[in-house]
Amino acid sequence: MTVKERQARILPLFEHLASQTRAQLPVDERDPRLKTIGKLPRGTLFSNFHEEHLKEAEALYEVLYAAKDFEDFIHLAEQARNVVNEGLFVFAVSIAVLHRDDCRGVTVPPIQEVFPDRFIPAETINQAQKADLKRTSDDSIVIKIEQTGNILDSEYKVAYFREDIGINAHHWHWHIVYPTTWRPEVMHKVKDRKGELFYYMHQQMCARYDCERLSTELRRMIPFHDFHQKLEGYAPHLTSLISGLNYASRPTGLSMSDLTEVDVQDMERWRERILDAIHGGFVYDKEGNEVPLDAVHGLDMLGDLLESSYESVNREYYGSLHNWGHVILAQVHDPDGRFKENPGVMSDTSTALRDPIFYRYHRFVDNIFQEYKISLPHYQKKDLDFPGVKVVNVTVNAKVPNVINTFLKESQLELSHGITLKGSVKVSYHHLDHDPFTFSIGVENTSGEVKNATVRVFLGPKYDELGNRILLNEQRRFFIELDKFRATLEPGKTIITHKSSDSAVTIDRTPTFEDLQKGDVVNETNSEFCSCGWPQHMLIPRGNHRGMDFQLFVMLTDWDEDHVGPKTDAFICADAVSYCGAKDDRYPDKKAMGFPFDREITAHGPVDFATPNMSFTDIKIQFKEY
Known part of the structure; x- marks a missing residue:
């Protein structure tokens, strides 16, 4: 069975769960492996944090994971759909799909389409249902999202x-x-x-x-x-x-x-x-x-x-x-x-x-x-330095160098897979986004030999809410990781360029139900999509209309010391490896997560802290409402 065929078998498990009747499959008609589940009532909100909820979810996903083959897995999942709590079912089946070897390449459908009521205000869903009842054609209906507050808060x-x-x-x-x-x-x-x-x-x-x-x-x-x-x-x-x-x-x-x-x-x-x-x-x-x-x-x-x-x-x-x-x-x-x-x-x-x-x-x-x-002891210069490697300059290449524009962008969310409707109804909403940009990092390698480097890129605010310069030890907790990638440094000068869209913390886009039904994202290779990752459109903070001051921090460390196994960058589900790791593999970086800002810093500012393989560059983030 192909990945596309397996994807088609799995998708119906996640559709229209909110419309299911409360009646359950009797215990004596269930597969014996499912007889101990079904304790959390249907219609109850499942909590990923509640101990009793988690125990039942664990029992279900372990049974599903242990199914002897794909057909057995589908059989168990289809029965469980008519037995267990709706939210618990999606949680457990998603875990099983992500980790079963025979589901390699299959993508879990987006949770925002499975349960749109968790993401869209009730007022908007109510409008969508009313518009669907009054529809006069098969065309998709678009409803604008309702605001959930105002400036009084x-x-x-x-x-x-x-x-x-x-x-x-x-x-x-x-x-x-x-x-x-x-x-x-x-x-x-x-x-x-x-x-x-x-x-x-x-x-x-x-x-x-x-x-x-x-x-x-x-x-x-x-x-x-x-x-x-x-x-x-x-x-x-x-x-x-x-x-x-x-x-x-x-x-x-x-x-x-x-x-x-x-x-x-x-x-x-x-x-x-x-x-x-x-x-x-x-x-x-x-x-x-x-x-x-x-x-x-x-x-x-x-x-x-x-x-x-x-x-x-x-x-x-x-x-x-x-x-x-x-x-x-x-x-x-x-x-x-x-x-x-x-x-x-x-x-x-x-x-x-x-x-x-x-x-x-x-x-x-x-x-x-x-x-x-x-x-823990503070990092010493020897812990931070990369001998023979110097960062000469860093530029953010955008419409204006070192100025990143952010703005609000309109997108749509389909409701009809999570809610039973007569036709397609989409919710139109705005979200933050930013212009694409590239990092340009000038590096000088004086070691006389080829060096493999881990390039670490962070972004942090320069001033606090009162306009005071934030001291580095305080600022370190506000630095957000933008990227981490490998680069090869030939002897002499090298210019490293890297696109913002290739960030190691983000996923570019989430495949929709429609994409998955068409088979547009089926992947038979190891570059599996696991849906875990910070959204690309939220990579950069909003900034303000004047242009908010941030510092872009770039550091190069020795990749030959950082890497954890074979010299490869091929990991399963490694789209957003910094936040989500590499599924079923070791985290591909020996350094502490957040290095070098994970430990206390005694230096008051960048000048006292920085080694030649680091750079602090002032940039601005400007929010434009267009």
Whole structure:
């Protein structure tokens, strides 16, 4: 069976799930392997963070993964579709498709078309359904998206970022590639540096969010820090079509409360135990043995503890600070369930980024990681230098050199695959985008021999919200990775050029249901598309109308020391390798993620910090509304 034929068999599994009836396939008619699932009721919002939800999802995706062949897999998936919770089904089947060898080359359909109600305001979906009922032809109907707030709420200034369909879809797909419950001994595949990737991808999202806040003249976010603090309000304007209930709003002034499954005091206890481990330099495993938090594996171990994933060395003792934090915040309006309300958007990876508290809570989590990073020795010049290699100059080639233009662009999202309609209905929405550009990096190699280099490119704001120059040790946490790639340096002078569209953190575009049905993206090679990656249109922060000052940081390191295996750049699903890793392979860089900004910097500015293989270049990002 060809990849195209397998793709055609899988797509119907993901269509019109919101329209399914609640009736389930009786237990005695199910395949015996599916008899233990179906506990989470249909019509309930599945949470990627809730422990009981995850246990059932784990049981399902492990059964699907273990199916003896593709036909057996389809048989099990089709039965499961009529048994399990709708959201849980998509989560588990997506994991199985991404990791089964006989699904190599098959693409999981875009979550925004599977469940458009997680991305599109309820008001807009209501308009779309009414327009579909009144249709007089088979032509596609286009509905403009409704706004979810106004200028009375200062946070609405960055709604374009929080509600961006691409970044919310990325967050969903990242947790599909790196599920919390992944068991290597069952799945027979190791997720290399999974805990560190959890830290880095979320740290980068927080850095990007603060860049957007500075772009819109907002102060940088205040991290969540107190489990009893009064929380800001938030209204998501989303309605779940599978339940008929709204995603809950959060009135201003509520604070975390105990749930039946976990207490706020548990959260405080877990935080203190993790901080004690960081300050002591070791964690306790399940047998009570001390496991050192060394510079090579320490952060990876902490990531597993904080999330907490299956790889946590001691889940009973260190708990699940990140996951339960999401659940408690999502249920802050109805903690004991007395009103039978839906949870808020924090309960799900495909909606959580819409809520401002997501970023503040993840900055709180990141501050714990930074506490560990501060305990590590500072990088010395020998750790940073690349002998014989000097970056002479760096230019961003755009319409105006070193000036990147951003703007709002219109796109459309098809609703008819996720919602049962008489014909095609599309939602028209605007999102941030930028003009294409290339990096031009002048390098001098005086070593007398060919050098292989890893080129690392970061971008960070130069001034804070008050117009003060940000000191480098503070600025390092706001540098966002734009690219990382390999370059060959001949002896003498070399000009390295690289397109913004080839970034190692982004995916260019997501194939639609229509693309997949036509077979336009079928790929029989190793360059498989896994849907995980930051959207290309959000690579660059918004900037402002005047032209906001940023610094572009370029660093070259020795690729022969950085690479982890055979000298190849061919990895499976490596479109956005910096944030998503290489599926079923080692992370292709020995350096710490975020290097060299991952550790504390004692130098006050670039001049004191930089070695010859680095460059800080002033650029401007100008937002134009056209």
